[in-house]
Amino acid sequence: MSMTQHGKKPMTIRTRRAITGYLFILPFILGFLVFMVRPLLNSFYMSFCDVNPNGLTMEWSGMANYKYALFADPEYNRLLTEEISRMVINTLATLVLSFVVAVILNGKFKGRTLARAIFFLPVIFSAGVLLGLDSNMLGIEAQNTLMSGISDAVNESGGVNLTESLQAMLRASGIGTRAFQVVFDIIDSVYDIVIASGIQIIVFLSGMQNIPASLYEAAHVEGCSGWESFWKITFPMVSPLLLVNAIYTIIDFFTKSNNRVMEKISEIMYANYKFGVASAMSWIYFGVSILMIGAASLIITLGVKNVE
């Protein structure tokens, strides 16, 4: 106001809105610059350096850390490829499972609220973090609590491990082992998949509940069966959410701290004090995860377009 009184050019509404907008996002900008950009650049620089942990002095060493991480370290390579293939399988399985569960929970039956509450429970407990604690922290064979509990019980009661004997039988019968291995991997990690899909189930479920009922009524009047209207209405209407869920799942998988690559990185950082190598490893990992997210969104966007 005072500006207009002094005869200067008044601010346009646009400029004023822009300034207000910047004021609103100011916390983010500050935090991003101070707590994100700076450490990121620092860690990027560190990945090209030989860091002396005592005085924290750095010496430029070029690509040496990257070379070490990729070619010299005995584990990193293997862990990285393992985690990527596990990520691909787990993401697909999570999408399928959360979709199926959302379809089931979308129906009307007794105890629906309870079932929904239980499926969401692992999100509240960050079950991956807490329940994974025992196996990860103590260096015991990395088995999830459920499976180890059950197989212990089975073994103790004098029986044999069901999955293992089934696996052995199928292997002996000589049916394509590689394909079965993938299936067994999924079965073994079914617990991890279920506890990691709470959010995805809710997202799919809310998508399904947002579909107007009139669509189904119209389809029913036209003589559409339930199965048909599922594929012609529910699936196409919810499929845009596939992308959201896929990206959420991938990010969740990559940033989980009980991920084995993450563990390797913190081990190198805090146990061996090789800051440079650890930074190089995390940058390689970050690059890979960006690539994966990009690939997933490309595939799903193309796929969704085809469906439509």
Place this chain on the structure above:
Amino acid sequence: MSNEATRREPKRQTFWERNRKSHGMLLKRTAGQGAVSVIRGLLLFGLCFMIIQPLLMKLSISLMTEGDLYDTTVTLLPRHLTWANYELAASPTILNYWKSLFNTFWISLSTAILQVAACTLTGYGFARFDFPLKKFWFACVILVIIIPPQTISTSLYMYFSSFDIFGVIRAVSGRTLNLRNSFTPYALMCATCMGLKDGLYIFMIRQYFKGIPVSLEEAAYVDGCGAFHTFWKVMLPDAVPIMTSCFLFAFVWQWTDRFYTNNFLRGFSTLSGNLPGIQQRLNQLKSTTGQSLQVSITRVQQMISTGVIMTIVPLLILYVFAQRGFVESLSTSGLKD
């Protein structure tokens, strides 16, 4: 079934008569529906059991005496019920439960409030205002979601051990601050949208605001309300559900978080920070009582189970009372673009 039908309405046909009239369609449909609900029930029961079972197992293990652990005939239920494990875990030597609970509570509460405040402001800014470089800054939000916090933890750690804001503090007091064991750095991070999963909250809140019609704000502007006043008086009351939701998530995720706790809050005795050290402390306890043998893995597992149960019971209570708050706004904001 036929009894009931005839009693109420004498004219009504029995199930089998109706079935004959529909050429077997009725039976088929009823059987199909029955089969669907049986399969659905089995599937849901199996999956729900799978989620609940580890918790029940931990609960049962935590109530066993040490003798029960080594008894092979005891598998599911404890033979000698005891609270001793809880008492031991609550004692200052192992988990320091009450103090840790208190610390965890106020840390989670204050960080969640800071996070929600900062993220609501930012989310509103992204949802309602047009400004230069908006796309760029939003891409930065996405980047914050994607970057694993581990990537920057080392440099943040080093940064906080000699903390300075653009050389100001050194100029005033002559030296940099060591904030490694204080709450300040993490509070600062939360207040500037860099806490645990803040990118996600910004995204969710932005989506939510975008779903609210603009007309209310326009009316407020016409009546001469400023932007901040409008935000405070008109928009915030509408945003209560999404803020509650984000607050609850921030609270429970901070409660169980190990990563940020280990890196920035080492000076505090917290529940999630104390859990992994249980083995070491059990061994120490044993060596002070004069025994040199290591505590058995099973015993350590038992104490960890006890600790985990003690950690999540408050969350369970919260969930029972605030379940709607968690889920409701997720479905209204839809998380979609």
